[in-house]
Amino acid sequence: MSACKKARAEATSVVSSDRLSSLPPELKGDILSRLNVEEAVKTSTLSSTWRDAWTNMPKIFLRDGNFARTKFVTLVDMVLSLHNGTVEMFDISGSKTYHDEFGRWMRMLSRIRPRSVTIRLNSGPGYRIPSCLFSIGDLRVLHLQNCVISLPRVFQGFKRLTHLDLKNFSSTDIDIQNLVSFCPVLSYLKLASFEGINYLNVQAPKLKLLHVFGDFEDINLDAPNLEAAVLSLAHEAKAQQSVPIAHDKESHVKKSLGDLSGIKTLGISGIFMKYLSKWCILTKFPAVFHRLEHIYLVICFWDQRQVLATCSLFQNAPNLKKLDMWSQSLSTWDQDQASIPELTMQVQLDHLVTASVKGFRGVDCEVNFLAKLLSWAPALEEVKIEWTGKTECSMVLAKLLALPRVSPRAKFNLDSEAMSTCKKTRAEATSVVSSDRLSSLLPKIKGNVLSRLDVREAVRTSTLSSTWRDAWTDMPKISLRDRNFTRTRFVTLVDMVLALHKGTIEEFDISDRDIQNLISFCPVLTDLILTSFEGINRLNIQAPKLEYLNVYGDFEDINLEAPNLKVAILYLGHQAKLYQSVPIGYDKENHVKKSLGSLSEIKTLGITGSFMKYLSKGCILTKLPVVFTRLENIYLTICFWDQRQVLTAYSLFQNAPNLKKLAVWSYASSTCDQDQARILEHTLQMKMDHLVMACVECFRGLDNEVDFVAKLLSWAPALEEVKIEWKGETDCSIVLAKLLALPRVSPRAKVIVTF
The missing domain is CATH 1.20.1280 (Monooxygenase)
Structure with missing residues (x-):
């Protein structure tokens, strides 16, 4: 390698030392x-x-930035005097005053004849534009700021100008009218923050985009090819001068809007909405904007005139797809407000897909407008809300949640900053609650509480305090079992309980065979209630006339033979030995499955306690044995953490085609089923065509609960109301936002949240 020469030899001696x-x-x-x-x-x-x-x-950009004023003046003079090529773009901006030099610079600039001129000299009074600048015939783009525009007497116009942007300027009606009309190919026009113009007359046959922000009293637009317009009337404008326009047959605004038949995007901001409403509240718009797809509005929802004018605009935009609104507060009260009728018109927004509201404070007039919007737009997919309210937002979210939507895909999206401003709805109440509330309960309630304990433990509470000394003697339910007792100790316990008890005893203990015989030997039995029992493992009910059944207790299996049963409420205690029912899922003689198959006449079914989990063991892998065509009302206690129970509930819904009312009580699971990992996420699509009302109690706002509500909203085309009883301990505003975002297949469905 030492003998090899470098791949890149000394080429600089051959190649020119400066290729550029x-x-x-x-x-x-x-x-x-x-x-x-x-x-x-x-x-x-x-x-x-x-x-x-x-x-x-070809492009000259001059910024005074870090220059001293004299040095910058020297630089500009040298560039303008010595430049000898074609200038495509000349752009100068500065924060210092150059009024003495400005005229000289403009004369030198006119000799260069650039095609694009941008002048932003914002310090001091406006710079008067000399006539020499208006003689640049090849000008295509003109941006001017902080200037005074006065056209020369002989103005030939800018024959090639396509882009005109004027900001912070002063002029007159006639000068601006002539400047615009003498630009025959002008396609973009922006006029912002101007003075001296009362009547703005824009005549531009090629104009496609117009943006006007300033103080004016009337406007006339003659721009048949305009595609996008943003009109903003400054708050200092004399809007009251336009009031007589409502009665003026030659209203320029009315005629101007009539000429905008090809417009695609329209923005109305500032107080131009109020100005516009003065004449169109009692009259129809002069044209239908068939091509208008996007509207941007700055609107005061407190002002009924503006709301009515907005609705009139919607009526004349049949193909509107996107709506953006900015809500502004009302600074003054219009004396005509009291005479304006409440909004009752019906508007059809068949093509509206997205809508947004910024500056949303959650006041009733804003919520009411959104309610109208949701009822008018069958294709609506999304409503974005930017919350700026200073109060707690959860109640407002609950109102929005309750609004029905004609579009099944419509959902609300709230920005993250909005949610961070919402306060928690559940405050720390522990400092208010007494440290020993149980001691102050009535004796009857204490006895009821102690009935849920083992009798021996209940008797021991007598040592807690004087208020608890005799509490156990009011227990309405007594269950005595000798297991783990010696015979003598159990005899002593029974003697003491029976001798000292002074209340009513409701508890009973009976064997399987006895209860089965008792029921079967009542041939005309119609109502049967079995509550708080022990000693029954397999509950066998054979009653041909039975119509009402309520079972509450601990059992391991159940068999129903009641073909005329119309109402059944089945409650399995949490102490029941559920594991014994696991094989039922694979047992062809499954009593639960056979029992359900016999309930073809049932109208109301309640499954509470742990019975939902018990039922799921036998139904998760098999279809229910019968279709309950008469079943209209279902009440479920369900753990949404347990996918078996959720899937079983869906199987039940599938077999209740005429279900009208559904009530669900959500409870937390203390243990996790070992089979949960093997259960696939539910993807079944079903129809609940007749479901009208649904409610979820003890709603904590967890994802599995929200998912259940989402499926209900997507399955029930006739749903009218979903009631949710909030019991969560965390901030509910995030959960309400999730619920708002859920689409609904029913246009009448509303979600009502109670706290």
Whole structure:
């Protein structure tokens, strides 16, 4: 390798030492245009070939930035006097005053004849634009700020100007009218923050985009090819001068809007909405905007005139797809407000897909407008809300949640900043609650509480305090079992309980065979209630006339033979030995499955306690044995953590085609089923065509609960109301936002949240 020469030998002796210097002047100028002007001018000192290269720069950008005023003036003078090429773009901006030099600069600039001119000299009073600038016939783009525009007497116009942007300027009606009308190919026009213009007359046959923001009293638009317009009337404008327009047959606004038949995007901001409403509240719009697809509005929802004018605009935009609104507060009260009728018109927004509201404070007038919007737009998919209210937002979210939607895909989206401003709805109440509330309960309630304990443990509470000494003697339910007792101790316990108890005893203990015989020997039995029992493992009910059944207790299996049963409420205690029912899922003689098959006449079914989990063991892998065509009302206690129970509930829904009312009580699971990991996520699609009402109690706002509500909303086309009883301990606003975002297949469905 030491003998090899380098791959890149000394080529500098062959190749020119400066390849850039040999480029044509036009390319050098184009390269230098990408530098700061000061740096570009300094290249003249590199060599003789670079001495005049900067004078061919097609784009000149001048910024006074860190320059001293005198140095910047010298730089501008030199650039304008020595430049000898074609200038495509000239752009100058500064924060210092240059009124003495401005006229000289404009004269030199007019000799260069650039195609694009941008002047932003914002310090001091407005710069009067000299007549020489209006003589640049090849001008295509003109941006002016902080200036005074007065056209020369002989103004030939800008025949090639396509882009005109004027900001912070003063002029007159006739000068602006002539300036615009003498630009025959003008396609973009922006007029912002102007003075001296009362009647704005825009005549531009090629104009496609218009943006007007300023103080004016009337406007006339003659722009048949306009596609996008943003009209903003400043708050200082004399809007009251436009009031008589409502009675003026020659209203310029009315005629102007009639000429905008091809417009695609319309923005109305500032107080132009109020100005517009003065004449159109009692009259129809002069044209139907068939091509209008996007509307942006700044509107005061407190002002009924503006709301009515907005609705009139919607009526005349049949193909509207996107609506953006900014809600502003009402600073003054219109004296005509009291005479304006409440909004009752019906508007059809068949193509509206997205809508947004910024500055949303959650007041009733804003919520009411959104309610109208949701009822008018069958294709609506999304409503975005930017919350700026200063109060707690959960109640407002609950109102929005209750609004029915005609579109099954419509959902609300709230921005994250909005949610962070919402306060928690559940405050720390522990400091208010007494440290021993149980001691102050009535004796009857204490006895009821103690009935849920083992009798021996209940008796021991007598040692807690004087208020608990005799509490156990009011226990309405007594269950005595000798297991783990010696015989003598159990006899002593029974003697004491029976001797000292002074309340009513409701508890009973009976064997399987006895209860079966008792029921079967009642041939005309119609109502049967079995509650709080023990000693029954397999509950066998054979009652041909039975219509009402309520079972509450601990059992391991159940068999129902009641063909006329119409109402059944089945509650399995949490102490029941559920594991014994696991094989039922694979047992062809499964009593649960057979029992359900016999309930073809049932109208109301309640499954509470742990019975839902018990039922799921036998039904998760098999279909229910019968279709309950008469079943209209279902009440379930369900753990949404347990996918078996959820899937069983869905199987039940599938077999209840005429279900009208559904009530669900959500409870937390203390243990996790070992089979949960093997259960696939539910993807079944079903129809609940007749479901009208649904409610979920003890709703904590967890994802599995929200998912259940989402499926109900997507399955029930006739649903009218979903009631949710909030019992969560965390901030509910995030959960309400999730519920708002859920689409609904029913246009009448509303979700009502109670706290």
